[in-house]
Amino acid sequence: WNWAKQFEVNSEGQMVNHIANFSSYLNFYFAYIEDEWEQQITANTDIVRSYNMNxxxxxxxxxxxxxxxxxxxxxxxxxxxxxxxxxxxxxxxxxxxxxxxxxxxxxxxxxxxxxxxxxxxxxxxxxxxxxxxxxxxxxxxxxxxxxxxxxxxxxxxxxxxxxxxxxxxxSATTFKTSGSWVALLAVFIVLSLCSYIIYFGFEEDTESLDTEVKEDTEVEEDEHLRELALPQETEEEKEN
Structure with missing residues (x-):
């Protein structure tokens, strides 16, 4: 049993209803229920509180x-x-x-x-x-x-x-991924090397062609000069 006020008498002698404050605590060790509420008590009352413990x-x-x-x-x-x-x-x-x-x-x-x-x-x-x-x-x-x-x-x-x-x-997946990157890097290096060889091979062919053209031009100029020189020598021989 717990006692609670039903009413109070104020300074003017008037009866005033009283609201009582209650609290409860239930311990299950692994869990607990703690509850607080207010309620007016008008007579001997069985206070029943329902809790969800499912x-x-x-x-x-x-x-x-x-x-x-x-x-x-x-x-x-x-x-x-x-x-x-x-x-x-x-x-x-x-x-x-x-x-x-x-x-x-x-x-x-x-x-x-x-x-x-x-x-x-x-x-x-x-x-x-x-x-x-x-x-x-x-x-x-x-x-x-x-x-x-x-x-x-x-x-x-x-x-x-x-x-x-x-x-x-x-680990196999990681190794496979690493191997793929290595293969891509190797392909890139091979392509770069091929491009280098093709580029410099083209440069050498161009230089050789320019040299041959220059030599042919010089030969043609020498022959032209030789043809011009032959008639001059013939006229000098006639005068002598």
């Missing part, structure tokens, strides 16, 4: 994958050792404030890759992050799960979970 209604609302701080694109292959961050929103429609809820990450069904905890207030949603360095190669199923303890203690705890899929590139 822990199975706690659920994941959404989850987004980030790779090195950037949202994961559809079909994107993630480099090995990238930082994968799973941003999760959990809804709690109950009246229980959870002290510690653990989020566990399993990769391809194997647990223990990452864990984080959060405090989940009553009647609210909360966002938290679960981070893992991508140390496993290949197509991966990232499963996140949380055990929500049942307040009745009858071993009917609720496990909520979801899965996201990501592909982490392997």
């Amino acid at each position: 822990s199975s209604s706690v659920r994941y609302n959404s989850a987004i994958l980030f790779v090195d701080g950037v949202p994961l694109a559809s079909g994107q292959i993630v480099p090995k050792w990238s930082e994968i961050n799973i941003s999760v929103v959990i809804d709690n429609p109950t009246d229980m404030n959870f002290n510690n809820l653990y989020l566990d990450l399993a990769v391809n069904g194997e647990p223990g890759f990452a864990r984080t905890s959060l405090k989940l207030p009553a009647g609210n949603s909360h966002r938290t992050n679960l981070t893992w360095m991508a140390s496993v190669e290949g197509p991966l199923s990232l499963g996140v799960s949380t055990v929500v303890v049942d307040y009745s203690g009858n071993l009917t705890d609720t496990t909520i979970s979801f899965s996201k899929f990501v592909e982490v590139e392997g």
